Amino acid sequence: MIHVFCNKKGSGKTKALVSLANDKVSKAKGNLVYVDDDRRMVFELDRKIRFICAEDFKVDNAKDFYGFLCGMIAQDYDIEAIMIDGVMNGVISSLEEMKKLFYKIEYLTQEFKVEFFINISGDPRQLPDEIKRYIS
Numbered sequence: 001m002i003h004v005f006c007n008k009k010g011s012g013k014t015k016a017l018v019s020l021a022n023d024k025v026s027k028a029k030g031n032l033v034y035v036d037d038d039r040r041m042v043f044e045l046d047r048k049i050r051f052i053c054a055e056d057f058k059v060d061n062a063k064d065f066y067g068f069l070c071g072m073i074a075q076d077y078d079i080e081a082i083m084i085d086g087v088m089n090g091v092i093s094s095l096e097e098m099k100k101l102f103y104k105i106e107y108l109t110q111e112f113k114v115e116f117f118i119n120i121s122g123d124p125r126q127l128p129d130e131i132k133r134y135i136s
Contacts, residue, residue: 001109002102002116004134006124013119014041014085020117021083022046030080033072037086054087062101065091069105073112081115088120099130 005013018041021034025046033050034041042051052072059065065087073079092098108114120127124135 002134003136004118006120009121017083017085017119018044021049025049028080030078032081034083062091062097066104079114084118095128099128
């Protein structure tokens with residue numbers, strides 16, 4: 001399942017996602033991964049959550065990001081959920097590219113039973129219908 005949180009920058013999406021991750025870790029049967037575009041939240045997360053700074057890996061487009069996600073899942077079959085914060089706006093160059101990436105992420109959720117929680121900065125009304133259906 002994919003859950004999208006979309007709102008303007010500074011609306012509290014990051015704090016909510018960190019809180020969600022910290023709440024989920026105590027009930028998780030598998031591993032949780034938090035992917036961010038910087039290290040600001042690294043000390044806010046429970047130490048049991050694997051924190052990854054996408055910037056360290058020079059991920060700067062949708063194709064690379066999808067490969068990055070696949071690599072994580074291939075390396076650790078026990079990943080239960082992946083939280084993505086701040087990365088989407090840096091790797092997506094168009095709404096069409098966003099739709100394609102979400103189609104591929106949907107495949108990952110179905111095939112590998114990984115839940116995704118994704119923050120997107122922007123106006124939710126401007127998202128394509130294919131993405132709006134994931135808004136939580």
